[in-house]
Amino acid sequence: MKQRLLKSALAACVMALCFLAFCMVQFTNADEQISECLNCHRQRNLNANEGILSSQLFCYDCHLNPASHEDFRDAKVSLQVKPEYFQQSSHRFVACIQCHADVARSPHRSLSGVTCLQCHINFLGAPGTHASHIRVRCEACHTDSQFVxxxxxxxxxxxxxxxVESLPISLAEHKTTDVAREEFCTKCHASNNQVGAPTMVLPSKSFVCIACHYSPLRMSNPIFLVAIIIAIIGIVGTLAFWFRASVQGEVSSVHRKFQLGSEVVWSKIFSREFFSIMNTIFFDVLLQRRILANGVSRWFIHSLIFYSFFARFALSSFTLLLQxxxxxxxxAMMLVNKDSGFVATFNDITGVFILAGVAWAMFRRYVSKPEYVSTEEQDTLALIIIGLVTLTGFIVEGVRILITQIPQQIALSAFAGYLxxxxxxxxxxxWQWAYGYLWYVHAMLWALFIAYLPFGKLKHIFTTPLSLILNYKKE
Amino acid sequence: MAEQTIQQETFWRFSVLQRTVHLTVMFAFIGIGLTGFSMAFSSMAPARAFAWFLGGVDSVRYLHRLFAVVLYLCVVTEVLWLIYYKFILRGNLLGPHSICFTKQDLSYFRDHIGYILALRNAPPPFERFAWWEKLDYWTLFIGMQTMGLTGLLLWFPEFFSRFVPGYFINLAQVLHFDEAVLAVLYKFFIHTTVRHFRPEVYPGDWTIFTGKTTKEKIRRTHPGEWARLNASVQANSAGER
Structure with a gap:
């Protein structure tokens, strides 16, 4: 025992030494390498206000002048920066070349435009609306110009x-939008807009949408709050019902029941039985051995729905974590963007699988009706909710592809949505008008799913794995 | 734990909740220490390597705050537990089973120092929690409040500088770092040594992890609690007769 301890301690020391050596080689000279370039190419220190202001003054030399302009289609477009706007903005202590990163050269022209995301890396973290506007450039909303x-x-x-009259306008003012104002949204979200935005201003996704989509950690809309409250009432009711039974002989004190119950859980987790529980989780819960024992087609139907949901949940949770x-x-940017090839194809494949699973199950229950399949109302309701959620999801996706006019080669990744x-x-x-209503139908169906979760057939999502884990020994 | 009888060799000392909170605090504390110091000493190679390993300073910052939230949730859990203990279980917060300091701890402290200096023959009859155990608990508990406050100032400087002058942010930075050093020194050296490396318990006191303690251990380290257990058992058996 002692020798083993000694050996592992030695191994840990060697590993720590290797790590330290690696650090020394990898990280010690980081600063010196950068300063080599800057030995000749001196620039103002943009990390200090003094350097920033002096850099700004360099640009202001021309851009404060009301006469500064560029010729655009026989018209003069002002290039004057209005200090009354810029000095009020939150960027007043940022040098011009920090945003307009590629203008300090000859010819004096920007190809990339402003580089907002270089600083605002975490732009998806703030309001939930950013994720659905991923192809909209920041300045399109945040600059006070009516024309997009x-x-x-x-x-x-x-x-x-x-x-609107195709006359050139100046964008040099640097007046930013007040995001609290309603016009902020409605300059695009208006009827018959030309930028492919739905007429309705929709809320962002709610955190409960994480089961299938990447979504921010916010409630977003009261319908989800209502659904969650109903679900919580159901869960508390179920738990209260469970704890009415006796726990290891204790019948009256709920405190004792909790104490004894949690003691059992703790002792299982920190014992060798943990591995048999993991065994049950892997074979019975994840691979669904018991359903397979009931019949291959049954396993197939269940897997089409279960694995698709599971995979979508796994991907969206991973995206949230990574984000x-x-x-x-x-x-992270690729996974958040629902139009990116992988995400679009993944979502469509899993969606098609869920629909196929639901359709197959419906077929067996109402058309072929094998003897061993017994149908209750609860089963039908659960199947209908899942089927409708997925179906409306596809319709919403199709309408979105239609109205946003995504180029065909990008939209084709979402093969079903594109079709x-x-x-x-x-x-x-x-469809711009209809999109909002369709979105709400899809969202409300999901809210219904959440609210219905602890009451009907759908609660098997939690209770079946739980009972399988609790009964792991009876194998 | 009145239902336990005197014949038992093992006793439950910590509930599952207490064990879970301790484990969570332990890992979150290690995590917050590692991420915090790798930011504080960002000019040093090992710190840079660690930050690189976690995916850059943004990730380190994020994880540091995540651990902070987890740690503070543990504090909230403890407060809720104390409320539950007081109002639902009808426990006495100043009673012998409580983690709270009482006047008696002062005299126990004096007697204990006396015992260590060989001025007394026996250690004082500690109750369920001895003074250094209470100190361990409350240093972290109170430390979490000050670390939390200075941490919040550093997390949301724009928000807080609406109410306090700007130099409070610098002040918070200094205090946050200094108290971090203090907390890490206390927890990693004093707490670990007292709880696990003393000759009596070396190589480790597993009670906080398993929840179990032995008759012998209670008798030796918490004589007051042992006497009380005996008294309650005797009272129970007398009542049964």
Whole structure:
């Protein structure tokens, strides 16, 4: 025992030494390497207000002058920065070249535009609305200009350089939008807008949507609050009912019941039986051995629904975690964007699987009716809710692809959604107007799912694994 | 624990809740210490390596705050437990079973120091929690409030500088760091040594992890509690007769 301890201590020491050596090589010279470049290429110290102000003055030399302009389609467009706006903004202690990163060169022209996300890495962390506006450039909303345009080829919504009469307008004022004002949203979310926005201003997703979609940690809409309250009442009721029974001989004191029950859980977790419980979790809960024993087709139907939901939940939770731990990383941005190839295809495949599972189950219950399948109302209700949630999800996706005019090569990743969008495009309805209502139908169906969770058939999502784990020994 | 009889060799000392809170605090404290010091000593190579390993300073900052929230949730749990103990279980917060300091702890402290200096023959009859156990608990409990407050100031400087002058943020930074050093020194050296490395308990006192303690241990380390247990058992058996 002692020798083993000694050996592991030695191994730990060696590993720690290797780690330290690695640190010394990898990290000690980080600063010196950077300063080598800056030995010749001197610039103002943008980490101090003095450097920032002196850098700003350099730009102001021309851009404060009311006469500074550029020629655009035979018209003069002002390039004057209005200090009364800029000095009021929260960027007043930021140097111009920190946002307009590629203008300090010749020719004096920006190709990339402002680089907001270089500093606002965690832009998805703040209000939940950012995630659904991922293809909208920041300045399109946050600059006080009424004119926005959709660049279909670049799949971007950006500030327009022209007004409704196609006359060039100046964007140099640097007046930012007050995000509390309603016009902030309605400049795009208006009927018959040209940027592919739905007419209705919709709330962001709620955290309960995490079962299938990446969503921010917020309640977002009262319908979800109502659903959660109903669900909590159901859960508390179920737990109260369970704790009415006796626990290890204790019948009256709930405190003692909790104490004894938690003691059992603790002793199982920290004992060798933990591995047999893990065994049960792996085979019976994850691989659903018992359902397989009941029949292959039954297992297939259940798996189509269960694994699809499980995979979607896993991906969206992972996205949320990644977005929190490593905001702005390429992977996080890709996973948050529902139009990115992987996410779109993944969501459509899992959605199709769920629909196929529901359809197959319905077929068995109401058409082929094998003898061993007994149908109760509860089963039908659960199947209908799951089926409708998925179906409306696809319709909402199809309408979104249709109205946002996502380029075909991007939209095709969501193969089912794209197909639906093509079919819907034949129907002559104002889809920008309809989108909001369809979104609410989908959201309310999910709220219904949440509220119904502890009461009907759906509670097996929690109770079946629990009873399998509790009865692990009876194998 | 009146229902336990005198014949038993093992006794329950900590409930599952207390064990869970201790485990959580333990890991969160290690985590918050590692992330915090890797930020405080960001000019040093091992700290940079650690930050790189976690995915950059943003992740370190995020994890540090996550651990802080977890730690503070543990404090909230303890407060809720004390409320539950007082009002539902009808426990006495100044009674012999309580973790709270009482006047008696002062005299026990004096007697204990006397015992250590060989001025007394026997240690005082400690109740369920001895003075250094209470100290361990309350240093962390109170430390969490001050660390939490200075931490919040550093987390939301824009918000707090609406109410307090700007130099409070610098002050918070200094205090946060200094108290972090104090807390880490206390927990990693004094607490660990007193609880696990004393010759009496070396290589470790597992009571807080298993919840179990022995008759012998109670008799030796908490004689007051032992006497009370005996008295209650005797009273019970007398009542049964």
């Amino acid at each position: 345009a959709l660049d279909i080829a670049g799949n971007e919504v950006k500030l327009s350089h022209t007004n 929190k731990v490593s905001p702005g990383s390429e992977l 639906i969008s093509r079919i819907l495009s034949v129907v002559n309805i104002n």
